[in-house]
Amino acid sequence: MQRIGLAVVLIVSLVVPVTTRAQQVQKVYRIGVLSPFASSFGPGPSFEAFRQMLRELGYVEHRDVVLDYRWADGRPDRLLDLAADLVRLRVDVIFSAWGTPAALAAKKASTTVPIVFAGVGDAVGVGLIASLARPGGNITGSTFISEETIGKQLELLKEVVPRASRIGVVVNPSNPVYGPIMKGSEAPARALGLNLTVIGVQRAEDVESAFRNAIQAHVDGLVVMRDTALQINQARLLALAANNRLPVMYGMREFVIGGGLMSHGPSLVEMNRRAAYLADKILRGAKPSDLPVQQSTVFELVINLKTAQALGLTIPQSLLLRADQVIE
Numbered sequence: 001m002q003r004i005g006l007a008v009v010l011i012v013s014l015v016v017p018v019t020t021r022a023q024q025v026q027k028v029y030r031i032g033v034l035s036p037f038a039s040s041f042g043p044g045p046s047f048e049a050f051r052q053m054l055r056e057l058g059y060v061e062h063r064d065v066v067l068d069y070r071w072a073d074g075r076p077d078r079l080l081d082l083a084a085d086l087v088r089l090r091v092d093v094i095f096s097a098w099g100t101p102a103a104l105a106a107k108k109a110s111t112t113v114p115i116v117f118a119g120v121g122d123a124v125g126v127g128l129i130a131s132l133a134r135p136g137g138n139i140t141g142s143t144f145i146s147e148e149t150i151g152k153q154l155e156l157l158k159e160v161v162p163r164a165s166r167i168g169v170v171v172n173p174s175n176p177v178y179g180p181i182m183k184g185s186e187a188p189a190r191a192l193g194l195n196l197t198v199i200g201v202q203r204a205e206d207v208e209s210a211f212r213n214a215i216q217a218h219v220d221g222l223v224v225m226r227d228t229a230l231q232i233n234q235a236r237l238l239a240l241a242a243n244n245r246l247p248v249m250y251g252m253r254e255f256v257i258g259g260g261l262m263s264h265g266p267s268l269v270e271m272n273r274r275a276a277y278l279a280d281k282i283l284r285g286a287k288p289s290d291l292p293v294q295q296s297t298v299f300e301l302v303i304n305l306k307t308a309q310a311l312g313l314t315i316p317q318s319l320l321l322r323a324d325q326v327i328e
Helices: 002-024 050-057 077-090 100-109 144-162 178-189 207-218 226-232 234-241 253-257 268-283 305-308 317-322
Strands: 027-033 066-070 092-095 115-121 139-144 168-172 195-198 221-224 249-250 260-267 299-304 326-328
Touching: 027 100, 077 092, 077 115, 077 299, 092 100, 092 268, 100 115, 100 139, 100 178, 100 253, 115 268, 139 268, 144 168, 144 249, 144 260, 144 299, 168 178, 168 305, 178 195, 178 221, 178 226, 195 207, 207 234, 221 305, 226 234, 226 305, 234 253, 249 253, 253 260, 253 299, 253 326, 260 268, 299 317, 305 326
Parallel strands: 027 066, 027 092, 092 115, 115 139, 168 195, 168 221, 221 249, 249 260, 299 326
Antiparallel strands: 260 299
16 A cells, blocks of 8 residues: 555656646747837727637637737837837737738838738738738738728718718828728719818827818818827817818727717728737748738728717618617
């Protein structure tokens, strides 16, 4: 009996240290999160969906994965240096959490560190990837076609404001997707009988003048595109739209939840979940060049009835039935 007991003790003493050592050398992955926003804002709208998907895939933060954040504080000129900093940290993956400029900066910073992007418009057109099926290099992610998005936004706004003949399109001229967006807006604008006025916003101080320009141009409504500069100034844009009683179509649901009239755009939740899925594939050994870039197929229409009533607008019932969310 003593010999058996001693044997058990020896086996346990051998197994426990081995198990402990295995836990100690367990790989902890590092994902560098490149954000154009400030830390007080967060990496990007719907970013929590990225973290949630990682958890669903079995990653526990600080045990299996560490997220290293780098914030540009609304200054796109800082993105390249921040991306280079993540490369120096030797992260396993860089996640460009929002927008085309951040993704382009990450690509420029490294040709070897795997990069996953989300919230990028027209990834092929801006030169980020070679093609959807074969992105090439060290980068993959999810994208949407900006040209198709602006056409649908104009169509929906015209349904709500049928008398509209001139629409202002608020964009950031320094964003690479600006060209494809305006080119894609020409045909649908003609078909709807709309004249478009381009209104540029690059900095916070441009917001007031943008609305002055819109009023001077006698626009009947606005389309506010998706861009960091516009998202950061969401509160001011919403206040000016309300004060000037302008019907506005936004590119993101967050504006409508904040009091805007309506929004139409690709689902950021879907794109962030897709990004986490791709990051997992890469951490398990897949090459970004072998992971096709997904073109967003889930688009959301959100309508704020309270805002419509304040503007004296009646939302067609056919439009309400098509909405993904109606705020009353």
